[in-house]
Amino acid sequence: MSVFTITDKAFDVKDFNLWYGDHHALKNINFPIRKKEVTAIIGPSGCGKSTFIKTLNLMINSIPGVKMSGEINYNGQNILNEKLDLVDLRKNVGMVFQKGNPFPQSIFDNIAYGPRIHGKKRKRDLEEIVIKSLMDVALWDEVKDRLNAPALGLSGGQQQRLCIARALATKPNVLLMDEPTSALDPISTLKIEEMILELKEKYTIVIVTHNMQQAARVSDKTAFFLMGELIELDETSKIFSQPSDERTEGYITGRFG
Amino acid sequence: MSSKTSDRIATGIFVTIAVIIISLLIGLFYFILVNGVKQISIDFLTKPSSNLLAGGGIRDQIFNSFYVLIITMIITVPLGLGGGIYMAEYAKPGKVTDFIRVCVEVLASFPSIVIGMFGLLMFVTLTGWGYTILGGALALTVFNLPVMVRVSEDAIRSVPRDIKEASLGLGITHWHTIKTILLPSAFPSILTGAILAAGRVFGEAAALLFTAGLSTPRLDYSDWNPFSSTSPLNIFRPAETLAVHIWSVNTQGLIPDVKEVANGSAAVLVISVLIFNLLARGIGSLVHKKMTASK
Numbered sequence: 229m230s231v232f233t234i235t236d237k238a239f240d241v242k243d244f245n246l247w248y249g250d251h252h253a254l255k256n257i258n259f260p261i262r263k264k265e266v267t268a269i270i271g272p273s274g275c276g277k278s279t280f281i282k283t284l285n286l287m288i289n290s291i292p293g294v295k296m297s298g299e300i301n302y303n304g305q306n307i308l309n310e311k312l313d314l315v316d317l318r319k320n321v322g323m324v325f326q327k328g329n330p331f332p333q334s335i336f337d338n339i340a341y342g343p344r345i346h347g348k349k350r351k352r353d354l355e356e357i358v359i360k361s362l363m364d365v366a367l368w369d370e371v372k373d374r375l376n377a378p379a380l381g382l383s384g385g386q387q388q389r390l391c392i393a394r395a396l397a398t399k400p401n402v403l404l405m406d407e408p409t410s411a412l413d414p415i416s417t418l419k420i421e422e423m424i425l426e427l428k429e430k431y432t433i434v435i436v437t438h439n440m441q442q443a444a445r446v447s448d449k450t451a452f453f454l455m456g457e458l459i460e461l462d463e464t465s466k467i468f469s470q471p472s473d474e475r476t477e478g479y480i481t482g483r484f485g
Numbered sequence: 486m487s488s489k490t491s492d493r494i495a496t497g498i499f500v501t502i503a504v505i506i507i508s509l510l511i512g513l514f515y516f517i518l519v520n521g522v523k524q525i526s527i528d529f530l531t532k533p534s535s536n537l538l539a540g541g542g543i544r545d546q547i548f549n550s551f552y553v554l555i556i557t558m559i560i561t562v563p564l565g566l567g568g569g570i571y572m573a574e575y576a577k578p579g580k581v582t583d584f585i586r587v588c589v590e591v592l593a594s595f596p597s598i599v600i601g602m603f604g605l606l607m608f609v610t611l612t613g614w615g616y617t618i619l620g621g622a623l624a625l626t627v628f629n630l631p632v633m634v635r636v637s638e639d640a641i642r643s644v645p646r647d648i649k650e651a652s653l654g655l656g657i658t659h660w661h662t663i664k665t666i667l668l669p670s671a672f673p674s675i676l677t678g679a680i681l682a683a684g685r686v687f688g689e690a691a692a693l694l695f696t697a698g699l700s701t702p703r704l705d706y707s708d709w710n711p712f713s714s715t716s717p718l719n720i721f722r723p724a725e726t727l728a729v730h731i732w733s734v735n736t737q738g739l740i741p742d743v744k745e746v747a748n749g750s751a752a753v754l755v756i757s758v759l760i761f762n763l764l765a766r767g768i769g770s771l772v773h774k775k776m777t778a779s780k
Contacts, residue, residue: 329650332670
């Protein structure tokens, strides 16, 4: 496993364990996540990859009965520390969910929602943010004439890109994506993958995916989870050509999972 | 018996039940409207009621019904909404929450006459107000609150979880998420529920008999000072509502045209409740369409 210098790391997860009640869902995870790279997390259903990504912005807190131990350092601060400001963390670590989940509001209001509540009130500033975010996700050309139309009128792929734009609008450093294309058709999927490659210039991206080709196409690093353990984390090219663990090889060659 | 035959029999039974229900409803409406509508005239709607002579109207009763309703809703809606938000978003699953839920349900199924007795004790005797609109409104609140809590809770719970998560994921606080995402999304169902509850309140008589009273003072509709004793807006005056009026003329009316007045009042009441229900459906689906852009 390559060693990063401290400043290179967006997240540094050390000896992390998580339990749902009595179920030990994540076991002793050590996982550095490098800045401005795309890190893909693959593994069979129930391996803990979604649980892991949800702990990075503590969305996991809304599930009752979760216990955690270890450290998750973000910018050198342990986010498991009780005194952490959740609002601040989530502003910096945005999240995109499996299914596009726009608010029942206009396209403009969906994107302006975060910045507005975080204190941006001037219309000019908001417009600027909305335009920039929509351009970042390559949705601007498709919706520029109907910013006041309801977001729920967009297609599934457009809705998902809108949600990514909404997450970008709060100016995060990290973008977490939990199987962002699992509900989309191949063309929309391709668009989002192209977008991810552009976004990594500016953002650290962690993406959970069921689709191994997708991991191979978009990511720099790939992590393989199995039964709550991090089996292997390495350069994507290495994972897919010569993985060092035979379980990784078994999974990517389709022998199980 | 072959499964086809039993299927046919089952279909037949359910159709029969539906027909019975519908014909009951139509018969009831027909009876009330045929007897009542011919009594309704501008005169009937705009004249005060009379105690002895024939030809009295129901002007004050109509006003009282709406006024009591408005006061009730002013008290019920914020309380019910608050309770609903608490139950849906803050209450932790456990014994206390279960207990609160049982209380709400028991309260919802309380006989309204008992609530009337309770109101007499609390809002009439204990407070020393006598029969007042406020007392009536408070009794109706007791009667109405559980429904409102339930409606609000269900409406908030039925907002898709993923948009709540999306908001929390953007670093929006719980309260802001409730205020800006959950409540607007739940608004159409809450509105529908509130209007339906209003229809229930509008037709309620038993809870008002001992709280708002059976009489109305002489009202001066040009007097808008809510503290003056002849003002219709005074909430510390007794007020006989339409539903109570029907009951009282029927049981103790001295006027010769008891039947006509009762039938006319019943028709006005039923038409009003019908309008409430249609409004609830109409406005609810309109707002829902507007907000979600669903086709």
